Amino acid sequence: MRAWYVFLFGSVLFLIIGFIGVLMGDKAKFMLWLFQHRSTPSDYFFYYVTTLGEVYGYVIFGIVLWLKSWRKMLTVPILGAIVTIVTFLLKQFFRHERPLLYLNEIGWDGPLSVLGYHVVTGHTSFPSGHSMAVWALCTLMAAQIRIGWFSVLCIFIAVSVSLSRVYLMVHFLQDIVAGAAIGIALGYGVHAAYLRIMRARQTRLALKEKPTPQEPML
Numbered sequence: 001m002r003a004w005y006v007f008l009f010g011s012v013l014f015l016i017i018g019f020i021g022v023l024m025g026d027k028a029k030f031m032l033w034l035f036q037h038r039s040t041p042s043d044y045f046f047y048y049v050t051t052l053g054e055v056y057g058y059v060i061f062g063i064v065l066w067l068k069s070w071r072k073m074l075t076v077p078i079l080g081a082i083v084t085i086v087t088f089l090l091k092q093f094f095r096h097e098r099p100l101l102y103l104n105e106i107g108w109d110g111p112l113s114v115l116g117y118h119v120v121t122g123h124t125s126f127p128s129g130h131s132m133a134v135w136a137l138c139t140l141m142a143a144q145i146r147i148g149w150f151s152v153l154c155i156f157i158a159v160s161v162s163l164s165r166v167y168l169m170v171h172f173l174q175d176i177v178a179g180a181a182i183g184i185a186l187g188y189g190v191h192a193a194y195l196r197i198m199r200a201r202q203t204r205l206a207l208k209e210k211p212t213p214q215e216p217m218l
Contacts, residue, residue: 003151007142010155011135011184014162018177028102030173031166035110042167047115050164052157053130061137065144072144072194076137079190083136086186087129096126099169112169120170128171131179132186134161139187144194 021030052060058080066073100112100121112119138154162180165171 003146003148004143006148007139007151007154010152011139011158011180014155014159015177015181015184018173018180022174022177027172027174028099028106031099031169034163034167035169038114038167043114046160046164046167047117049157049160050130050168053134053161053165057134057137057161061141064141068145071198075140075144075190075194079136079140079187080133082186082190083129083133083183086182087127087132090127090182091124091129094126095123096175097123098125099172102172103169114168117168117170119168125171126175126178127182128162128165128175128179130165131162131171131176132183134158135180135183136187136190137183139184140191143188143191 051057058076062073062076065076098121100119101123103112135158138158142151142154158180162176165176166173
């Protein structure tokens with residue numbers, strides 16, 4: 001239980017700090033601050049860690065849960081389908097511009113790409129699908145595998161992937177914060193549904209194994 005509270009504390013702290021950052025000024029302020037602090041090690045780190053918000057993350061976490069229980073593993077593709085649908089619907093509903101369009105509007109002439117990473121354009125910025133996916137996955141994993149060091153690792157991965165989206169200049173801070181909040185809710189929702197189904201199954205099995213009282217002989 002303590003391990004889950006570690007993850008919950010880290011998640012809430014990230015959301016609070018992110019929300020404060022969103023309120024502090026121009027939506028590109030944090031992105032441009034990260035740009036000013038780019039370095040070769042951070043370029044490589046964020047370039048590769050961002051892939052954990054894609055199918056690679058689902059595969060890795062799915063294998064980890066499969067080693068624990070094949071039933072728990074099934075929650076990963078189910079969560080992936082839900083996250084994909086929710087992300088698509090919300091992006092189509094809000095249609096916020098990507099950072100590339102915004103930077104062009106303000107006359108930004110600095111470099112954009114990190115190690116050749118494709119800078120997405122269009123109006124699909126809000127919320128961040130990568131942020132939503134990684135927080136949903138990490139919430140599910142932390143809830144299923146309640147070990148202290150693993151909860152800390154999940155927080156580190158989720159925060160790193162979220163920040164990578166701003167670092168790579170494909171999302172604003174508000175996008176990753178919203179994605180994180182929705183992802184946490186979806187991840188825990190799938191976990192809660194799994195527990196409910198497992199408890200109902202155990203109840204049915206217990207009723208089947210319970211001996212039926214025999215009628216007294218006359």
